[in-house]
Amino acid sequence: MDTLDTLKAETLATIASANDSAALEEVRVAVMGKKGSITALMGDMRNLSPDERKARGAALNAVKTAVEAAIEGRRGELKTIELERRLASERIDVTLAPRPETQGRIHPISQTVDEMVAIFAAMGFTVAEGPDIETDFNNFTALNIPPEHPARQMHDTFYLPPSAEGAARVLRTHTSPVQIRTMLKNKPPIRIIAPGRTYRSDYDQTHTPVFHQIEGLVIGEDIHMGHLKGCILEFCRAFFQIDDLPIRFRPSFFPFTEPSAEVDIGCSRKGGELKLGNHGDWLEIMGSGMVHPKVLENCGIDSTKYQGFAFGMGIERVAMLKYGIPDLRSFFDADLRWLRHYGFVPLDQPNLAQGLSR
Numbered sequence: 001m002d003t004l005d006t007l008k009a010e011t012l013a014t015i016a017s018a019n020d021s022a023a024l025e026e027v028r029v030a031v032m033g034k035k036g037s038i039t040a041l042m043g044d045m046r047n048l049s050p051d052e053r054k055a056r057g058a059a060l061n062a063v064k065t066a067v068e069a070a071i072e073g074r075r076g077e078l079k080t081i082e083l084e085r086r087l088a089s090e091r092i093d094v095t096l097a098p099r100p101e102t103q104g105r106i107h108p109i110s111q112t113v114d115e116m117v118a119i120f121a122a123m124g125f126t127v128a129e130g131p132d133i134e135t136d137f138n139n140f141t142a143l144n145i146p147p148e149h150p151a152r153q154m155h156d157t158f159y160l161p162p163s164a165e166g167a168a169r170v171l172r173t174h175t176s177p178v179q180i181r182t183m184l185k186n187k188p189p190i191r192i193i194a195p196g197r198t199y200r201s202d203y204d205q206t207h208t209p210v211f212h213q214i215e216g217l218v219i220g221e222d223i224h225m226g227h228l229k230g231c232i233l234e235f236c237r238a239f240f241q242i243d244d245l246p247i248r249f250r251p252s253f254f255p256f257t258e259p260s261a262e263v264d265i266g267c268s269r270k271g272g273e274l275k276l277g278n279h280g281d282w283l284e285i286m287g288s289g290m291v292h293p294k295v296l297e298n299c300g301i302d303s304t305k306y307q308g309f310a311f312g313m314g315i316e317r318v319a320m321l322k323y324g325i326p327d328l329r330s331f332f333d334a335d336l337r338w339l340r341h342y343g344f345v346p347l348d349q350p351n352l353a354q355g356l357s358r
């Protein structure tokens with residue numbers, strides 16, 4: 001075997017045994033690089049006679065072509081091998097059980113809102129939203145609370161500087177302005193709930209400057225108080241998970257509803273302990289009523305053709321009742337020990353089929 005054949009055989013063997021692309025590249029440079037063995041043999045040809053050069057050139061080219069083809073072939077094989085190696089090393093075992101117990105908790109406010117949304121969604125409600133910074137018009141005037149109306153005093157409003165267009169603004173004191181936004185934007189029939197943050201300048205054991213409410217609004221051509229009553233009864237029993245929970249509508253006053261009623265649920269206070277259920281005593285949980293014709297007209301809805309009901313309730317308040325949380329202020333303390341105790345496991349999404357809270 002002459003040296004050229006030896007060189008070819010050895011080179012092909014090293015190419016075949018190159019284990020990764022780096023090793024293969026090393027072989028390529030050693031043979032065909034500037035100082036490579038074949039490159040050197042090519043250079044040596046300049047000392048040969050034209051005839052010898054022709055024969056030698058052909059032989060060298062054949063070796064070069066064979067080596068190039070082998071490198072290309074090996075490169076393809078290595079690509080597959082390296083991909084397989086990577087896939088094996090980056091493998092994630094998706095069959096591994098999730099470990100929710102080591103993760104965070106859902107805040108009782110979020111959980112309560114999710115439960116409420118699940119219940120009302122099953123009744124055909126959709127969720128509407130409005131901003132925390134609200135115009136004085138939407139928060140008060142359009143809801144039939146004109147300037148100087150005594151109801152404004154009851155709201156302990158945080159007033160803000162007017163908008164660029166000069167509109168008076170407040171931090172919304174209730175979620176009722178979402179009623180206005182919804183009616184200004186949509187034609188009846190309307191069936192929405194609006195959970196969200198609300199603000200009042202008040203702080204004691206039962207009041208925090210930030211709290212949450214959920215608003216409900218139903219508008220149609222033949223909506224009456226019977227619908228309001230059925231809807232609230234259904235909601236209360238599903239939410240508190242007490243099948244015979246009684247409710248009572250107690251006449252009241254809100255500027256934006258006529259007639260207005262506060263809703264009480266059955267309870268007992270025997271021995272100083274509050275217990276929900278059919279026990280003879282009553283506990284107030286929300287405001288409600290038939291939407292005032294002036295409110296409908298303020299939103300461009302014909303009050304001779306359409307009517308509807310609305311309700312609003314405090315989320316912390318019902319969460320405290322349902323989950324036995326004693327202090328309102330603890331909701332906003334961001335205390336991890338409290339959250340671990342009262343919080344909910346993220347993977348347990350409330351839904352009516354599986355139960356609201358497990």
Ligand code: DAH
Nearest residue numbers: 174176287288289310311312
């Ligand atoms: N916005 C009232 C409040 O914050 C609650 C309320 C009462 C809302 C009656 C309503 C309603 O929609 O009809 O005290």
